[in-house]
Amino acid sequence: MPTTLVDSRVNPRFAGLCTFCRWPRLADVVAEHRPVDWVAYGVPFDGGVTYRPGARFGPRAIREASQYVKPFHLEFGVNVAERLSLADGGDAPVKPFDVRDTAEAVASFAAGLGDPTSRLLAVGGDHSIAYANIKATWERQGRPSGGLSLIHLDSHLDTVDVIWGEKWSHGSVFRRAIEDGLVDPRRMISIGVKGPLNTGADLDYARSVGATVITYEQMFRDGQQTLAQFLKHQVEEKRPSYLTFDIDVVDPAYAPGTGTPSVGGFTSAEALALLRRLRGVNLVGADVVEVLPDRDPAGITSLLAAHVLFEIIALTA
Numbered sequence: 001m002p003t004t005l006v007d008s009r010v011n012p013r014f015a016g017l018c019t020f021c022r023w024p025r026l027a028d029v030v031a032e033h034r035p036v037d038w039v040a041y042g043v044p045f046d047g048g049v050t051y052r053p054g055a056r057f058g059p060r061a062i063r064e065a066s067q068y069v070k071p072f073h074l075e076f077g078v079n080v081a082e083r084l085s086l087a088d089g090g091d092a093p094v095k096p097f098d099v100r101d102t103a104e105a106v107a108s109f110a111a112g113l114g115d116p117t118s119r120l121l122a123v124g125g126d127h128s129i130a131y132a133n134i135k136a137t138w139e140r141q142g143r144p145s146g147g148l149s150l151i152h153l154d155s156h157l158d159t160v161d162v163i164w165g166e167k168w169s170h171g172s173v174f175r176r177a178i179e180d181g182l183v184d185p186r187r188m189i190s191i192g193v194k195g196p197l198n199t200g201a202d203l204d205y206a207r208s209v210g211a212t213v214i215t216y217e218q219m220f221r222d223g224q225q226t227l228a229q230f231l232k233h234q235v236e237e238k239r240p241s242y243l244t245f246d247i248d249v250v251d252p253a254y255a256p257g258t259g260t261p262s263v264g265g266f267t268s269a270e271a272l273a274l275l276r277r278l279r280g281v282n283l284v285g286a287d288v289v290e291v292l293p294d295r296d297p298a299g300i301t302s303l304l305a306a307h308v309l310f311e312i313i314a315l316t317a
């Protein structure tokens with residue numbers, strides 16, 4: 001069912017309520033008893049960061065930037081809003097002083113969004129918020145044993161065990177998700193990882209559990225082949241796959257507004273092209289995280305994140 005969109009040729013993009021991509025509020029869609037294909041919601045939380053805070057302001061900035069996201073996908077040749085029913089689910093409740101409590105609050109909020117078949121897209125917030133959306137998605141998928149497949153675009157692996165004596169932070173999120181059976185590490189791929197690292201052992205956990213890691217450098221060598229093979233399996237097996245997009249996978253020259261910037265990396269165009277290669281994957285949930293508006297002078301990071309959100313949705317249109 002199509003999305004009821006405000007026509008920007010009648011009502012300008014700079015007017016009206018500010019929702020993701022000007023989609024209707026979820027409450028309005030539910031009141032009309034319309035099914036929803038994707039619910040995007042904000043998670044204004046940055047209590048899990050190990051460096052610069054400020055991603056709690058990400059959802060607002062991305063909503064604002066997304067007013068300029070148009071619905072027709074040029075490369076796919078589809079009007080995404082006509083193909084899909086999309087809604088803005090508002091912001092999840094957060095507990096600003098506690099990562100673990102926030103994860104629980106967000107997961108239970110997410111569990112109630114839309115109808116049981118709606119896909120969930122969480123907009124962060126720091127990367128720690130991915131745990132809750134992965135958990136809610138895993139439950140929605142009927143708790144597949146072994147966990148969801150994970151496509152992870154990030155400069156960092158986020159599989160550290162303990163940081164500052166804490167097991168819950170944006171640097172540990174996928175280790176916890178793997179331990180809890182939400183993610184199948186043998187069907188996990190981390191793309192765009194960049195150095196330097198704290199220690200070479202940072203890679204050990206991901207490799208020991210069977211995850212595939214493609215560094216940014218490798219993408220221009222044998223990484224392309226590894227990725228193509230991984231995606232071929234994903235498409236053939238139709239495995240429920242979750243996509244997590246940390247904006248710091250993009251070169252800070254293109255995405256400066258982020259808390260743990262890592263120099264080099266994908267241009268914005270390369271990142272969008274990479275996302276488009278995921279078409280055909282059985283995508284069941286996603287997140288876009290780590291946008292830090294205070295470090296984003298011209299708003300380009302938020303604008304990119306808004307378009308990343310659109311590209312993710314468009315993969316299923």
Ligand SMILES: [Mn+2]
Pocket residue numbers: 127154155156158170246
């Ligand atoms: Mn991350």
